[in-house]
Amino acid sequence: MAAQPTLAVFKFASCDGCQLSLLDAEDELLPVAGAVDIAYFLEARTQTSEGPYDVGLVEGSVTTAHDAERIQEIRRQCKFLVTIGACATSGGIQALRNWANVDDFIHQVYATPDYINTLKTSTAIADHVPVDFELRGCPINKNQLVDLIKSLLLGRTPRVPQYSVCVDCKRQGTVCVAVAQGVACLGPVTQAGCGVICPAYNRECFGCFGPKEQPNLVSLTDWYHDHGADRDHLVRLVRNFNGYAPEFRDASDRLVAQEFETP
Amino acid sequence: MTTPRTFEVKALTRVEGEGRLYVRMNGNDVEHVEFNIYEPPRFFESFLRGREIREVPDITARICGICPVAYQMSACHALEKALGIEVTPEIRTLRRLLYCGEWIESHALHIHLLHAPDFLGYESGISMAADHREVVERGLRLKKIGNELLEVLGGRAIHPINVTVGGFYRAPRVADLRAMIPDLEWGLQAAIDTAQFVAGLEFPDFEQDYEFVSLRHPDEFPMNHGHVVTSSGLDIPVEEYEQHFEERHEPQSTALHSVLLPDARPYLVGPLARVNLCYDQLPPLARKSADQCGIAWPSKNMFQSIVARAIETVAAYEEALRIVNDYHAEPSVSRVEYTPQAGEGCHATEAPRGLIYHRYRIGDDGLIAEAKITPPTSQNQGQIEDDLRQFVPGVLEYDDAEATRRCEHLIRNYDPCISCATHFLKLTIDRGPATSPA
Numbered sequence: 065m066a067a068q069p070t071l072a073v074f075k076f077a078s079c080d081g082c083q084l085s086l087l088d089a090e091d092e093l094l095p096v097a098g099a100v101d102i103a104y105f106l107e108a109r110t111q112t113s114e115g116p117y118d119v120g121l122v123e124g125s126v127t128t129a130h131d132a133e134r135i136q137e138i139r140r141q142c143k144f145l146v147t148i149g150a151c152a153t154s155g156g157i158q159a160l161r162n163w164a165n166v167d168d169f170i171h172q173v174y175a176t177p178d179y180i181n182t183l184k185t186s187t188a189i190a191d192h193v194p195v196d197f198e199l200r201g202c203p204i205n206k207n208q209l210v211d212l213i214k215s216l217l218l219g220r221t222p223r224v225p226q227y228s229v230c231v232d233c234k235r236q237g238t239v240c241v242a243v244a245q246g247v248a249c250l251g252p253v254t255q256a257g258c259g260v261i262c263p264a265y266n267r268e269c270f271g272c273f274g275p276k277e278q279p280n281l282v283s284l285t286d287w288y289h290d291h292g293a294d295r296d297h298l299v300r301l302v303r304n305f306n307g308y309a310p311e312f313r314d315a316s317d318r319l320v321a322q323e324f325e326t327p
Numbered sequence: 328m329t330t331p332r333t334f335e336v337k338a339l340t341r342v343e344g345e346g347r348l349y350v351r352m353n354g355n356d357v358e359h360v361e362f363n364i365y366e367p368p369r370f371f372e373s374f375l376r377g378r379e380i381r382e383v384p385d386i387t388a389r390i391c392g393i394c395p396v397a398y399q400m401s402a403c404h405a406l407e408k409a410l411g412i413e414v415t416p417e418i419r420t421l422r423r424l425l426y427c428g429e430w431i432e433s434h435a436l437h438i439h440l441l442h443a444p445d446f447l448g449y450e451s452g453i454s455m456a457a458d459h460r461e462v463v464e465r466g467l468r469l470k471k472i473g474n475e476l477l478e479v480l481g482g483r484a485i486h487p488i489n490v491t492v493g494g495f496y497r498a499p500r501v502a503d504l505r506a507m508i509p510d511l512e513w514g515l516q517a518a519i520d521t522a523q524f525v526a527g528l529e530f531p532d533f534e535q536d537y538e539f540v541s542l543r544h545p546d547e548f549p550m551n552h553g554h555v556v557t558s559s560g561l562d563i564p565v566e567e568y569e570q571h572f573e574e575r576h577e578p579q580s581t582a583l584h585s586v587l588l589p590d591a592r593p594y595l596v597g598p599l600a601r602v603n604l605c606y607d608q609l610p611p612l613a614r615k616s617a618d619q620c621g622i623a624w625p626s627k628n629m630f631q632s633i634v635a636r637a638i639e640t641v642a643a644y645e646e647a648l649r650i651v652n653d654y655h656a657e658p659s660v661s662r663v664e665y666t667p668q669a670g671e672g673c674h675a676t677e678a679p680r681g682l683i684y685h686r687y688r689i690g691d692d693g694l695i696a697e698a699k700i701t702p703p704t705s706q707n708q709g710q711i712e713d714d715l716r717q718f719v720p721g722v723l724e725y726d727d728a729e730a731t732r733r734c735e736h737l738i739r740n741y742d743p744c745i746s747c748a749t750h751f752l753k754l755t756i757d758r759g760p761a762t763s764p765a
Contacts, residue, residue, distance in 0.1 A: 077367040080343050081392020081485040087440060088432075088484060090471040094463070097453045108440065109451030110340040110735075127367040157389050158369040169373035182368055203392060203485040261482040265489045266497040270385065272486075300379060305389065 069217065072104035072117040074138055076124025076131050077158055077186060081203040082149035083107055083123045089206045096213055115141030119216055122195075125151040125158060125186045132183070132192060139193035146212065147189045150202035150305040154274055157202075159186040159308035186308070197222060202272040202305040205257050225256045226277040229269050232260040241268055248288040248301055253279035253311070274306035281315035295323050331358070334719070334731045339738060341441040341451065343393050344745025348734055350719055360715045362708060362738060364745050375698040380406055380492055380667050380689060387685075387700065388486045391744055393436070396429035396477070397678030398700075399490040400551055401685040406492045408672030409689050410665045417658035418494040419551070420650055425480045425490070426550040426676070427647040431473025431514070432484065433679035434598070434640045437742045438525060439466025442633050445736040446528040462524060465517050469640065472507070472514045476647060479503045494662030504651050511651060515644040519616055522637040526620035531733075533718060534627040537710070538592050539600035540572075542677050548608045548642055549601060549677050556604055557587065557594065558625070565675045568684055574701070584709035585701065593709030596681025597741065598635035599626060610649075613642035629714060629740045636742070667693030678703050680742050704744045711741055 073083050087093060087108060096102075103113040120142030126132050139145060147153045155162070161169055166184045189195055199208055208224055215222035225231075229251035233240065241263045242249040249268035251260075255276040262269045275281075285298050302316040336348040344366050351359040371390055378386060387402045388395035400422060407414065414422075439462065440452030449455040456463040474484035480499050481487025489496050542553030543562070555571075556562045563571060572594075575586050587594045602609070602617065603625035609617060617624060617638045622631055673686035681703030690696035718737050722730040 075345060077369055079389050079392040079395075081389075081395070084343075084392045084485060087436060088470075088474060090467040090474075093467065094453070094456055097456075102453065106338055106340045106345070107343065108341065109453060111450040111454070112340075127369070131367065156369075157371075157374070157386060160374040161370055164374065166370075169370040170368075172373045172376075173368070173370055186369075202389065203483075258483075262488050265482045267488065267491075297379070300382065304382075304385075 068099065068101040069118040070103040070113065071100045071119050071121070071213070072115065072142065073102075073107070073121045074104070074123070075106070076122065076135070076152065076189070077127040078124030078149065078151045078156065080107065080123070082152075082199075082201070083121070085148075085204050085206040085209050086121075089210050092210045096210070099217060100213065117142050118144065119213075120145045122147050122152050122189050123149055125155045125188060126192055127158060127183050127186045128181060129183060135189060135192050144196045144216065145189075145193070147195050147198045148209065149199065149204050150272065150274060151186075152189045153198045153200055154306045154309035154312075155186045155188050157305050157307075160303060161186055162308055163303070188308070199224065200255055200257055200273040205259065208257060227256055228252055228276045228279070229254045229256050229258070229260055229263075229273070232256045233263050236260060236264065238263045241266070246291070248293045248298060250301060252284055253281050268301075270301060271304055271306050271312065274309045275311035279311050281311060282318065285315055285319060295319050299323075332723075332727075334727060334734060336731055336735060339735060339745075341444070341739060342743050342745060343391070344743075346743065346745045348715070348731075348738060350715060350734065352719065352723070355720055355723065357716045357719050360712045360719070362711045362715065364708075366745050372698045372700055375695050378695050380410070380665075380693065380695065383687070383695060383698075384490045384492065385486075385488070388490075390700070390702070392485050393433055393744060394429060394678045394680065395486050396425055396481070396490070397676060397683050398685075399487065400426060400676045401674050401683050401700075402687070403490065403492050404551065404674035404676065405672045405685045405687050406689070407665075408674060409670035409687055410492070410668065410672070411670065412493060412663050412665045414494055414663050415658065415660055418661070418663070421480065421495060421499070421658075423547075423550055424647055424650045425477065425487070427643040427650070428473050428476030428480065428484075430550075430643040430679050431640060431647070432470050432477065433473075433742075434636045434643070435466050435470035435473060437679075438521065438633055438636055438640070439463055439470070442636075442739050442742070443525065443528070445739055446633070465521065469514055469517055469521065472510045473643075475510070476507060479507065491662055493665055494660070496662065498657040498661040499654075501654060501657060504654050508648070508651055511644060511648040515612065515641065515648055518637070518641040518644045519612065522616040522620060522634065522641055525633045525637045526622065528633065530628055530630040532628075533630055533714075533721075533737075535629065535714065535717060537600075537627055537629070538587055538594040539603050539625070540587070540594045540596050540706075541601040541604045541682060542675060543605050544608065546608075548605055548610065548613075548646070551676050553677075555675060555682070558600075558604065561587075565673060565684070568673065568675060569686070572684075572701075572706075574705075585706040586709060593713050594706065595629070595710045596703050596706050597632065598639050598679075598681075599629060599632040600681065601677060602626075602635040602638055609638065610642050610645040612645050613638050616641045629737070632740045632742075669693075673699075678744075680704060680744050681706065702744065704741070707741050707743065711738055711743070
């Protein structure tokens with residue numbers, strides 16, 4: 065029998081929710097553990113094996129000099145490297161520091177700022193090393209994670225939709241909250257995959273899965289602004305869990321620039 | 328001449344987040360102990376400033392993937408106090424149900440996949456499943472039902488989207504909740520069986536004179552509401568929390584610890600504290616489990632926290648079943664409206680790992696002006712280190728690997744949530760002579 069493929073899970077700055085998704089796949093966890101060798105997964109097991117690994121799942125963003133070095137070594141150790149979640153794919157909510165003065169942040173939170181050793185930015189894994197595949201979401205969808213592992217076992221490229229949340233909303237017959245309630249919803253520019261839960265629960269999409277393929281944020285934010293949405297509100301809406309994803313970042317920077325131009 | 332002996336676990340496993348343990352001995356004397364959190368800081372309290380009130384539960388959820396509801400609940404209650412609004416009894420009940428879901432999934436995860444392997448001699452729940460398949464599968468199903476409850480009420484299990492200041496964006500549909508009754512009934516019995524199972528584990532003899540701290544409510548086992556009480560008799564409203572509990576800088580280390588004033592004592596929050604302090608408020612079947620488990624409550628043995636966690640799982644299933652059985656119609660109001668305005672409010676709730684305190688100030692612009700968040704693990708950190716100081720001399724007879732394993736087991740008693748505790752980060756480590764070549 066051929067050796068089982070090895071799976072490793074690595075954590076950077078994050079909430080642990082995306083790696084928890086593997087443990088939350090209650091029906092699949094034991095079968096997965098039987099089909100792959102979970103070689104490195106600190107949250108779940110004490111036993112670890114040395115690399116190299118066939119598949120590496122990376123959660124979290126790079127926020128320290130040490131982590132910037134660590135991801136290089138992890139990349140060398142993993143044949144197929146997958147980023148899981150908004151932190152790893154776009155820098156996460158902690159990337160809000162990228163628009164702020166980190167020294168101010170440190171003084172606001174910590175009694176003894178000298179002990180805090182952090183970079184001025186929170187950045188995506190792909191800003192540091194090549195990434196083979198990304199799973200979006202804050203958190204990721206556990207079904208997409210299980211499908212990813214299955215796909216890799218079968219030797220096929222995993223597939224995730226890159227169209228917008230709106231497509232799934234229409235398919236499910238969910239009433240459009242942007243139209244019916246007049247609220248600014250990020251559904252038209254956000255990648256599907258969450259199961260369109262927010263509009264189904266009577267609220268706007270706030271972009272957990274990040275920008276869809278070729279999103280038109282200029283058009284969308286202008287339209288919301290023309291229909292009464294405050295620019296500051298739109299900036300906050302876009303500067304969220306995926307705020308530092310390039311398309312979202314450009315959109316919020318543009319809105320801020322407009323705010324200065326037009327009093 | 329004695330040779331310094333050190334135990335170091337560079338990466339603690341089967342805990343949420345990343346931390347390390349460092350103990351330096353000199354003969355039989357514990358010279359230095361550090362339960363060291365090396366999660367990078369994420370600055371939630373800073374970037375919450377300038378955000379909208381309604382964004383706070385969405386953002387604070389992201390502090391922890393295992394206990395997002397705890398952050399959402401403390402934040403919502405604190406902001407509602409700041410705004411001077413009160414939710415309806417129906418919303419209050421649904422929030423308790425949501426919290427039941429989180430206690431169930433978090434406790435079932437910790438009992439079966441993270442903690443039981445320590446008692447039974449396995450490196451993980453996955454390895455344990457080879458010999459105890461039924462126990463692990465029961466645990467996974469218990470956990471799954473907790474997650475399903477979160478999905479029905481919150482939209483999804485990790486980072487629920489249906490929680491807002493004032494209530495819920497949408498009330499759960501009667502059919503969706505009531506469809507869970509058979510699973511909740513199964514879960515209640517399975518939780519009782521689990522409590523029996525963990526009560527039969529072998530507990531190291533390690534009693535300490537703990538100061539237990541939890542919420543206490545006159546009518547119910549504490550989740551969303553209550554006074555702050557301690558085992559030495561303090562009983563204060565949440566509004567006085569910061570007058571009695573303080574984050575302090577210990578001079579001999581770089582750690583910030585929450586301590587109980589005026590003596591600056593470490594203290595203990597979490598399931599063992601709650602069961603000890605609120606035993607009389609356990610719902611009937613949970614109380615029966617507590618009475619039949621062979622432990623004389625209050626317990627001063629932190630290794631028995633796994634039993635307290637199992638008893639609370641029974642309580643959470645019992646409460647969830649009661650609430651769902653009573654849910655016959657969607658409430659007419661799913662959320663109480665408010666107008667953003669200046670104000671300040673604080674609140675504490677009971678996260679699976681223990682008391683969690685939030686305070687917010689809303690500015691004149693209706694945006695968050697200041698946020699303070701005290702998670703459970705940072706409150707337990709001083710107590711964990713104290714435990715290690717007492718515990719380590721008793722494991723010196725073992726080789727380093729076994730002694731280290733036993734220390735890790737002790738830390739897991741606390742179900743530490745290290746991602747949550749990151750703003751108590753310490754990075755400077757005084758390794759002393761132990762790290763110098765001999």
